[in-house]
Amino acid sequence: MxxxxxxxxxxxxxxxxxxxxxxxxxxxQSVIDKMNEYYTKYGVNVHRGVYQLSYIASDEYEETREVVAKFLNAKTKEIVFTSGATSALNLVARSLSEHINEGDEIITSVLEHHSSVMPYQEICKNKGAKLIYVPLDKKGNLTVENFKKVLTDKTKVVALTLMSNVLGNTTPIKEITKLAHEKNAIVVADGAQAVPHMKIDVKDLDVDYLAFSAHKMLGPTGLGVLYGKYKELNSLNPIEFGGDMNDNVELYDSTFKEAPYKFEAGTPKIAEVIAFKEAIKYLEKxxxxxxxxxxxxxxxxxxxxxxxxxxxxxxxxxxxxxxxxxxxxxxxxxxxxxxxxxxxxxxxxxxxxxxxxxxxxxxxxxxxxxxxxxxxxxxxxxxxxxxxxxxxxxxxxxx
Ligand SMILES: Cc1ncc(COP(=O)(O)O)c(C=O)c1O
CATH class of the missing domain: 3.90.1150.10 (Aspartate Aminotransferase, domain 1)
Incomplete structure (x- = not known):
């Protein structure tokens, strides 16, 4: 077939x-058709207009957030739209960096895509924190036993891929997350390769963050998702400031909306978000x-x-x-x-x-x-x- x-x-x-x-x-084709529908039938901005077409576009946009949330077994407000897995991983790393101090440890692995490891290299250089690599076994697998060897009381973040984009092997993230949480460490999972191929239930895995890209799972380019456990997500500060993410703006200070909106500054990828739900519906079917x-x-x-x-x-x-x-x-x-x-x-x-x-x-x-x-x-x-x-x-x- x-x-x-x-x-x-x-x-x-x-x-x-x-x-x-x-x-x-x-x-x-259904993704392309849906993008076309947006551009030809109600191609206006979202969350801003006080007229019918803007309501339609906004509803379509928010409906995708619901579809993505259901797909991952998450809550709607736990879904942030980004421009890709790379920007989702950078967003969470940069937001978390405020909470990283000298001597803290961040665990990662040599299996990572550059976008899952380079943001933490920068944080470690700037903050005097240490990047610790889980040793792989002979075959290139990341094992729970080896993870235990590097997990310490100083571990603050565990940033690991769910599936390597070179070896295609999977990480035992559920067991790793349980151990990391016993040390109060935050787990950031890179799902760019895993989410297109396997059923991911964020509640079951219990990871704190999960990033992935729409274009690797039949959807449009230029769009990614950051899932974050709401309490964690909402405790982070945004890294981009501008339209729609703000609440009250004064001369020298401003307040922000609650997550997920405080992480979606500016006009978002409207057509891409609206069309992405077609890809998810297809995968579920x-x-x-x-x-x-x-x-x-x-x-x-x-x-x-x-x-x-x-x-x-x-x-x-x-x-x-x-x-x-x-x-x-x-x-x-x-x-x-x-x-x-x-x-x-x-x-x-x-x-x-x-x-x-x-x-x-x-x-x-x-x-x-x-x-x-x-x-x-x-x-x-x-x-x-x-x-x-x-x-x-x-x-x-x-x-
Ligand atoms: C495992 C993994 N993480 C992250 C990314 C980055 O995804 P994107 O380029 O869509 O931001 C990729 C892309 O190949 C990947 O394979």
């Missing part, structure tokens, strides 16, 4: 083998548990097939889902990727904005095939055929 009607990019490129959803998924099963099966199939090819090195674990990183031994991934492109296979090559893990793997980068609900076994078989061809082409250089 290739979902021709649901994804116009597939319809317009029927031979495309799209294996780069980890970078950005294909966009749904397909059933996230079934999506996970499908993506996991295809991923493990790809891993096993790639491992069987002489000259190929695969970087993956038993929990890898949706992401397969690999290299043709001794061949730079950028050189290898040209072969795939010639065969109409879109995949990514490089460090994937996660240099710490590629360094940990001892490589400059990897080829990365990322899999989503519209992929099927034939896509993986084409990836394998192209890999055999690439190995043959580079055979004199393979080490």
């Amino acid at each position: 290739r979902y021709y009607d649901d994804f116009p990019v597939i319809k317009n490129n029927p031979d495309l083998v799209y294996l780069d959803s980890g970078a950005s998924s294909l966009k749904l 397909q059933d996230l548990n079934k999506i996970y099963e499908h993506d996991y099966e295809l991923t493990q199939y790809a891993i096993n097939k790639l491992k069987a090819i002489d000259g190929v090195e695969v970087y993956a674990t038993e929990s890898s889902c949706g992401i397969v990183s690999f290299n043709i031994k001794g061949i730079h991934p950028h050189d290898a990727s040209t072969i795939y492109d010639e065969k109409g296979i879109a995949l990514r090559a490089g460090h994937h904005c996660a240099q710490l893990i590629t360094k940990w793997l001892g490589v400059t980068g990897t080829l990365r095939a990322s899999i989503y609900l519209y992929n099927d076994y034939s896509d993986i078989d084409k990836l394998i055929e192209a890999t055999v061809v690439a190995c043959e082409y580079f055979k004199e250089w393979i080490i």
